[in-house]
Amino acid sequence: MLSHWMVGHITDAVQSLCEELDVVGTTVPIVKIEQPASLEHGDYSSSIAMQLAKALRKSPLQIAELIKAKLVQQGSMQNLLSRIEIVSPGFINLYINWETWMQCEFVLPECSAGKVVIEHTSINPNKSAHIGHLRNSCIGDTLVRLLRRVGYKVEVHNYIDDLGNQLADTVVGLLHIPLTGEHERFGDYCWDLYATTNKAYAIQPELAEKRIEVLHDLESGSSNISWVGMLAAERIVREHLEDMSAFGIQYDLLVWESSIVREGFWHSAFQLLQKTSLFYQETEGRLAGCWVLKQSAEEQVVDSMQKAATDHAADKVLVRSNGILTYTAKDIAYHLWKYGLLDKNFTYQKFSGDLWITRSSGVENTNFGHADSVINVIDYRQEYPQTMVKQALQALGYWKEAEKLHHVSYGVVSLSPSAALELGIDISEGKSSYAMSGRQGIGIKVTELLNIMESVIERKRTEQSGLSSRVIAAAAIRYYLLRFSLQTEVVFDLQQATEISGNTGVYLLYAYARANSVIRKAQERNLQPNLNTVKITSLEPAERALLRHISGWFDTLYSASKELTPNTICGYAYQLATLFNNFYTSCPVLKAESALQPFRIWLTAKAQETLGDALQVLGLPAPSRM
Structure with a gap:
């Protein structure tokens, strides 16, 4: 470094x-x-x-x-x-002194931080995934790749909320709302059903009561309704995994929320919390009967958080008066388990390939959990619940674990006016962006976007000998969602997202393929320079600029891993591709003078190696040809 x-x-x-x-x-x-x-x-x-x-x-x-x-x-x-x-x-x-630098072997600092559990994606299993979900997954998966690259042991979790309101709404729809139409996948059918159900609540109040019944049945896990919920959730989760697999996104463990409740994890957490004076049951007022985690004087949450929070979150309600657990209560139990702080463990089953799920009839596996630090990738709207989990750990005396609980917050994905118009949204208000809404059925599904991008790539390609158009499309979308600063709201525009020049994933792939072509031709001509004999007689500005940028790769890797900023890698890779293309244009390589050729071939190979490393961290392919 x-x-x-x-x-x-x-x-x-x-x-x-x-x-x-x-x-x-x-x-x-x-x-x-x-x-x-x-x-x-x-x-x-x-x-x-x-x-x-x-x-x-x-x-x-x-x-x-x-x-x-x-x-x-x-x-x-x-x-x-x-x-x-x-x-x-x-x-x-x-x-x-670049000749001296070329001979040096730089390494990343030794990683001694122990095991990291990264939780990302965690989509409600009630309908197909949309592009907002995909941004979460791309950020999370890149963090996994980044931390593994610098030496961390990383375990990847995807938390499945199969007891929440969203799945309950879909189950209410499956049981009580007739809906017909052409749908290729179950999740797409549930996309329309979920929106239809939420609209029906306004004109059929009795349906809202059905939701409460379904929530209780889902938690109990012993009725036909709970089986309907489980089957629907599992089918949709498989479709979500299929969507994410197209973008190179994989997981080690699916943690089902129902496992936390039905197998006593919340009960164990509840007993721990009862030992602290900060956890108690309200006896009067609007929260009478609720179990509440009180805020200590040192842990006052800023007003802006309180205004953004829901009523039950603002008062730290963990168990509602009707006995239904809040999301935060289950999340507290889950995090105690992540750190190995509960006297319980899950049992597991294989779900597909090397992916495991929590399942009561499964086998024991002590490899999961027992984290030294935890990273949760969740959008900025969940800042308050994440703070509550940290404060629960502190209330229980687990200060070290609370300190090592990191919330990677990011801006949501909204729609540009043109994208909103394409989806039939009224844009007469003249807003700069329009929010997606699952309850209204407004959004761009992941599969829908991938199909659109694939057709755009197919039309623009001049050669079909390399990667498939679908693989290139997935790389382009993934890079588009990663290149923005985490806190930036991504205003999704179909035209922008499908561009293949400029600061895009496709531009990076072409740069790598170009470098690979040069190296391949050099090898065919038996022009493989020996590093010990490569001399730098003088440096052209393009050569020096490229060398200088390559020299900062390990520093960039290290900095991005500490700051948890995938977009830092995007910025580095784009500049590297640009500097390499400038070098390629202004400095002949294979046709260079004999005194210059060995160094330029070596520099091309070094640029290819570095860009390939960056592409791997970003989860993009490194193509031999496009």
Whole structure:
């Protein structure tokens, strides 16, 4: 990790300088370096001298020169730096000796964080998945790949809420709402049925009462209605898994919410919670009969959260007065199990392939759970319930586990005006985006989007010898949903999503295939340079820019894994593809002069290797040809 190496050396130089100037008590700012936009300003640069000026009572230029002298004393000039340049008002510009860098073997820091459980997707099993669900899955799966790449042991969970209101609505519809129509899949039929049922509640109040009955039956698990719910949920889950598989998304374990309730996990959690004074049953007021987790003085939740929360969540109700558990109650029990803090364990059955599910008639398997840290990928609207789970852990005294519970929040996917119009939504209000609504049947299904994108790719392709159009389509959609900053609301536009040039997944695949073609032709001509004999006589700007970017790959990987930001990898990969294409255009490789050719072939191979690594982390294919 090149930048970490340089940060370490500069930090040592700064500390040595502070000791020499007898300012040991000075708080030294954290040293940061960056790659300047202009190649003229070095391969890396630091502004630490300017940050130290006040504390050291010297001009930034003087401090920068003193730091440079320390670096030279350390031998850095003879190691990886060809020169250090001081520029007004006090920048320290570092120039890499690229021939030395080529010979170095950089590695990621050793990972000692133990086991990570990542929960993502977790779609209600009541209808087909839509593009909002797919953003969750793509983010979660990329985090899995990212953390595994840097050395973590990762277990992937998909939590199936088979006791919730959404499935209850679908079951009410299956039992009481006649609906006919042409549907290819059960989930698509339930998509329309779910919307029809919710509309029927407004004109048939007795149906809303049926929902309460169905919820009780689903929890009990002993009636014909509960069997209808289980069969519907399992069929839809299989369709969800089929949808996600098209995007390379896999899981280790499906945790059924019904297992948590029926096998006593909530009962065990309830007994633990009863031992704390923060958990009690209300005896009066609108929450009379409810079991509530009280907020401690140190854990006050901000007003904005309270306003966004539902009534029962705002008051931390875990068990409603009618005996029905809230989602949060079951989630608390689930997280206690994730950390191995309950005196119970699930039993498991194979669901398909290497995927396991929780099932009462299954076998024991102690490999699942027992996490050292937990990551939940859930959109920003679930921030309050996630906070409640963390506070429950704290109330029980599990502070370390609460500290290692991470909520990866992200903005929801909405529809652009043109996409909304295509779906028949009234856009006369002139909004910039329109929310999807399962209750109204408004949204773009995952399979529907994949079919549309596949047809677009098929029309635009000039060659059909490489990846199938469907695989390319899935890669394009996946990258589109990943490249935005996590907190950004993705305003989904069909035209934008189906573009195949610019900052797109297709652009990355073409860049990789181009590099692969060059390497293949070089091998056919027996032009395979030996790294020990590759010399750099001089560097063209395009060569240096590409080298400089490649050198930052491990730093990018490490940073993204710590910050849990998949979009960081997208940004890196897009810039790498752009810089490689610039190099390919301006610097002949196979037709280069004999003195330049070995290095350019090596650089092409290094770019291909690095881009392939990034594509793997992003869950995109690395095609030999398109």
